[in-house]
Amino acid sequence: MANGSLLDEQAPPLPREITTQPRFSDRVFRLVITAGGFTSLLVLGLIAAFLAYRGLEVFRTFGYHFITNYKWDGGNPDAGVKPSLGIGAMLIGTIVISLVALAIALPVSVGASLFLTYYVPNFLRKPLTILVDLMAAIPSVVYGLWGFFVLMPHAVYWAKLLHKYLGWIPVFDVPLPIFERSPFIAGLVLAVMIIPIITAISREVFTQVPLDRVQAAYALGATRWSMIRAVVLPFGSSGIAGGAMLGLGRAMGETVAVYLVLNLAYKANFHILFSSGGSIASMIVNKFGEASPFELKGLMAAGLVLFAITLLVNYLANLIVRRTARTGR
Amino acid sequence: MIRLFNENRYERDAVSTPPNEGEIVSSLASVANRLPRISNEVQASGADLEARGVHAWFGSRHVLADVNLSFPAGRVTALIGPSGCGKSTFLRTLNRMHEFVPSAAMAGEVLLDGVDIYKQGTDVTKIRLKIGMVFxxxxxxxxxxxxxNVLSGLKLAQIKRSNKEDLMEECLTRAGLWNEVKDRLNSHGGSLSGGQQQRLCIARALAVAPEVLLMDEPCSSLDPGSTLRIEETIRQLSQSVIVVIVTHNMQQAARVSDYTGFFLTEGGPGRLIEYAPTREIFSRPKDERTEAYVTGRFG
Known part of the structure; x- marks a missing residue:
């Protein structure tokens, strides 16, 4: 360079601004998808704001007692009885039936997806996969009716068996021998409902297991089961966890089916075989028709709590998926 | 010694105009001649692998026809040939990895110590324990x-073994990796370089004490330095294990193998064209197609 010595003393140039002129079609497309993205955010925000606005008075009246109090009493203005609203029992009930559902659905779903990926004969794979996916298409009220009329009589028998042989474990104990409409049965119905979701997600993950690792395991003399344990499950754990959390979220929000098969009671009950349970979503449906204006606000507040919990579960799902994705692969 | 051959390859790569075939033949032959030989009389492991009339299909496509080859103990056999000639498929029939492709079929026999590994009632996982594979x-x-990772084979095949530490060290040493990883046995396998990972895979394959080690182009994704280390490893292994190696790199075949089989497809299924001591394949091949291939006229 001719005047290199001069250049050496100059400061480096400022970085250039790099731009591109998008085409018209590109700009339109960008507008459309941006609108789509923001719409979903907006809807989410508006729902939360609506629930918070309508429920604010209740939160202000009861404070944290709204969450911890088990009693839901609409009050009687004529008799001068003040309303006392609390969703503690329903909150506990929601968590109990969702965990029961998850405990039943998770092993079944993982087993089903392993079967569909590694064991099923080729000609059965497609039809069975479609069948499992179709389970998700059945309306929840149908699950509820089926649960009430078909499943419950059998489930009561299983519940009695569980109680007879495992009754010494506190959760399988019952204060009274009433086994109908218990959290166990509600959880069973919910399990059937969330199996397709968890199965579909696990299966999706299992099909992505790198073939070279599968082959490496087989080439070392692995049996199918030991290959699955060493390669498939570590690889798929994050996906399974994510699917389980999605299922949990769905189970927590499920309304009609639970309403039909669960005996709502405003008491905290951890005896899952006993006919007494709770579910925020079902309670809202239950109370909605006959609620006084103030009670209605309470129901909105309950909805907000449920909304917050499912959001939290989904967030946790994300966290788990990301953490296992980092270390597990 | 081996370093010398590697430089030899650099020389060849540096030639800008294609050398005439005579030069290549003589250079490959000299490589083969200068190699330290393990005499074939050394029957270290006593095992013996033999393929008889092996055919292979994918669906209706016949990809491999009538391969007869035997792999006596203490011998490294290289399988060479252009892409798609069926050499990898053949290798995978030797430890029954071939059948993982859903439409795959085979005919013929593969005898390990005289027993057909495809015989009815055979536990395939036990076969793969005896015939290991590096990908x-x-x-x-x-x-x-x-x-x-080194001990994973024991876990996968549900083999109980005491003094695992010793086994781990022994396998890593045999794979030429011990000194590089002995201080970080607890870090993840993915933290190693590609060449180290491949040697880890070799150590892993050795941990279940196979009689045969099949290697499917084990160096094709590695740099020259790692390739060298692995070739040294192969030479050492050949004293205790039957090694069969598929390679696209003819210099590598010349460097590591005692015998070489040349596979070729001419439209139809791949066939074994010629099988002879490596020296002969590279210096005076009997078949003109072999000569054309090893001199670089095609493939």
Whole structure:
């Protein structure tokens, strides 16, 4: 360079601004998808704001007692009885039936997806996969009716068996021998409902297991089961966890089916075989028709709590998926 | 010694105009001649692998026809040939990895110590324990540590063994990796370089004490330095294990193998064209197609 010595003393140039002129079609497309993205955010925000606005008075009246109090009493203005609203029992009930559902659905779903990926004969794979996916298409009220009329009589028998042989474990104990409409049965119905979701997600993950690792395991003399344990499950754990959390979220929000098969009671009950349970979503449906204006606000507040919990579960799902994705692969 | 051959390859790569075939033949032959030989009389492991009339199909496509080859103990056999000639498929019929492709079929016999590994009632997992495999792409288990990777075969095949530490050290030493990883056996397999990962895979394959080690282009994704280390490893292994190696790199075949089989397809299924001591394949091949291939006229 001719005047290199001069250049050496100059400061480096400022970085250039790099731009591109998008085409018209590109700009339109960008507008459309941006609108789509923001719409979903907006809807989410508006729902939360609506629930918070309508429920604010209740939160202000009861404070944290709204969450911890088990009693839901609409009050009687004529008799001068003040309303006392609390969703503690329903909150506990929601968590109990969702965990029961998850405990039943998770092993079944993982087993089903392993079967569909590694064991099923080729000609059965497609039809069975479609069948499992179709389970998700059945309306929840149908699950509820089926649960009430078909499943419950059998489930009561299983519940009695569980109680007879495992009754010494506190959760399988019952204060009274009433086994109908218990959290166990509600959880069973919910399990059937969330199996397709968890199965579909696990299966999706299992099909992505790198073939070279599968082959490496087989080439070392692995049996199918030991290959699955060493390669498939570590690889798929994050996906399974994510699917389980999605299922949990769905189970927590499920309304009609639970309403039909669960005996709502405003008491905290951890005896899952006993006919007494709770579910925020079902309670809202239950109370909605006959609620006084103030009670209605309470129901909105309950909805907000449920909304917050499912959001939290989904967030946790994300966290788990990301953490296992980092270390597990 | 081996370094010398590697430089030899650089020389060849540096030639800008294609050398005439005579030069290449003589250079390959000299490589083969200068190699330290393990005499074939050394019957270290006593095992013996033989393929008889092996055919292979994918669906209706006949990809391999009538291969007869035997792999006596203490011998490294290289399988060479252009892409798609069926050499990898053949290798995978030797430990029954071939059948993982859903439409795959085979005919013929593969005898390990005189017993057909495809015989009815055979537990395939026991076959693969005796006939290990190293793949083209290094594939350590990423969820396991280096140490766990070495011992993974025991876990996978549900073999109980005491003094695992010793076994781990022994296998890593035999694979030429011990000194590089002995201080970080608890870090993940993915933290190693590609060449180290491949040697880890070799150590892993050795941990279940196979009689045969099949290697499917084990160096094709590695740099020259790692390739050298692995070739040294192969030479050492050949004293205790039957090694069969598929390679696209003819220099490598010349460097590591005692015998070489040349596969070729001419439209139809791949066939074994010629099988002879490596020296002969590269210096005076009997078949003109072999000569054309080893001199670089095609493939």
């Amino acid at each position: 083209q792409k290094p594939n350590p288990f990423p969820s396991m540590t280096i140490g766990e």
